[in-house]
Amino acid sequence: MDTTPPIGPTELPGKGRAIISLRPIKGGEIILRDTPLILYSAQPFNPNTPLNQNNYCSHCFKTISKHPQQTQTSCSTCGSHFCSLNCQHISSTSSHTPYICQTLSHLQHYFSNNINVPLELHSQARYLVSAYNLAVVSPEKFQKLLSLQGGELGCESDEESAKFLFSIVRPPVGDLGFSVELVRALLGKDKVNAFGLMEPFNESGERSVRAYGIYGTASLFNHDCLPNACRFDYVDGGGGGLGSGDNTEIMIRMIHEVPQGMEICLSYFPVNLRYSERQKRLKDDYGFVCECDRCKVEVNWENCGGTLAPLPPSAATSNGVMECHVCGSFKKPDQMGNLSATTLKFFGKIKGMLISNLLTHYLAKYN
Numbered sequence: 001m002d003t004t005p006p007i008g009p010t011e012l013p014g015k016g017r018a019i020i021s022l023r024p025i026k027g028g029e030i031i032l033r034d035t036p037l038i039l040y041s042a043q044p045f046n047p048n049t050p051l052n053q054n055n056y057c058s059h060c061f062k063t064i065s066k067h068p069q070q071t072q073t074s075c076s077t078c079g080s081h082f083c084s085l086n087c088q089h090i091s092s093t094s095s096h097t098p099y100i101c102q103t104l105s106h107l108q109h110y111f112s113n114n115i116n117v118p119l120e121l122h123s124q125a126r127y128l129v130s131a132y133n134l135a136v137v138s139p140e141k142f143q144k145l146l147s148l149q150g151g152e153l154g155c156e157s158d159e160e161s162a163k164f165l166f167s168i169v170r171p172p173v174g175d176l177g178f179s180v181e182l183v184r185a186l187l188g189k190d191k192v193n194a195f196g197l198m199e200p201f202n203e204s205g206e207r208s209v210r211a212y213g214i215y216g217t218a219s220l221f222n223h224d225c226l227p228n229a230c231r232f233d234y235v236d237g238g239g240g241g242l243g244s245g246d247n248t249e250i251m252i253r254m255i256h257e258v259p260q261g262m263e264i265c266l267s268y269f270p271v272n273l274r275y276s277e278r279q280k281r282l283k284d285d286y287g288f289v290c291e292c293d294r295c296k297v298e299v300n301w302e303n304c305g306g307t308l309a310p311l312p313p314s315a316a317t318s319n320g321v322m323e324c325h326v327c328g329s330f331k332k333p334d335q336m337g338n339l340s341a342t343t344l345k346f347f348g349k350i351k352g353m354l355i356s357n358l359l360t361h362y363l364a365k366y367n
């Protein structure tokens, strides 16, 4: 029997760290089960919903109402619920330390009195409390969090968020070296690496995030718009027994078989997004231009539903100009994926001209 682990880390040019297959892997094979370095609720601080009104366990995020046989319990200080005495006991030295309890209570009060603060800052505040706490309860895991990608390329709004959050989230006592710069770096780790543990679909077919988690090994998977693996979670025991029973564990499974030495990638968002939406999200949120095989094909897909194809080889003067097979628009190589509406209209109008006339016209106008 082959005892080689299925995957291992490597470095790839232009991508940083990556995960590759160490042996052939079959479709459906589980290549990773990972537990979170850090986990925090996605619920905003709501003035009408006290901190203790969650219907899930503050430690393991299991829905409490679905497990009435469990011995529910609450924190006597802030009222946070736990599905069992065991969860409450474990949380007192991990996810619900006295620091977390007091700081979340303070933030609940703050956000109730400042109702115009954008919701995104609520979850970032929760994350920051958990990250500060991690630095105290598990310096090793905190270092691992800091070693993850993210926070290198901040924009102005990231700087503003970091300043604001640094001013409202009280760090634990002791000289732990927290600063606005460190807060900004921490927020970057969250932006690039957090996975959402999802609520079930509601009656309107929508689902929201129950909690966000950052997973040390799963964070090393790069993105591909045509992924060969995907991530599952089995919150509240979903998955027909495929989960391990650990409510916050995630599982990465292969979509199809791969040979040894292939990069294993996930899609960082639903796979049905269009090319331009995917590129925008990857640039804005993850700081890179995707050059995967799917993007190389779809860069030539047009909004009209057509695709760009090169001109016949005989049109030697074409200089790489492409033509859309539906709307008849033309593009030069430097315009791929970036054609303005005016240019489209212009090419729409001149569709039907003889190709040689058209090219002369085009190149004269746009060269």
Ligand SMILES: C[S@@+](CC[C@H](N)C(=O)[O-])C[C@H]1O[C@@H](n2cnc3c(N)ncnc32)[C@H](O)[C@@H]1O
Pocket: 014, 015, 016, 017, 018, 148, 149, 150, 192, 193, 219, 220, 221, 222, 223, 224, 285, 286, 287, 288, 289, 290, 291, 292
């Ligand atoms: C979750 S991390 C993945 C691991 C990361 N490569 C590392 O070195 O730790 C996400 C970051 O990896 C890089 N990345 C992911 N997929 C990529 C891709 N297809 N091309 C280039 N960079 C990519 C980007 O910097 C992105 O922000």
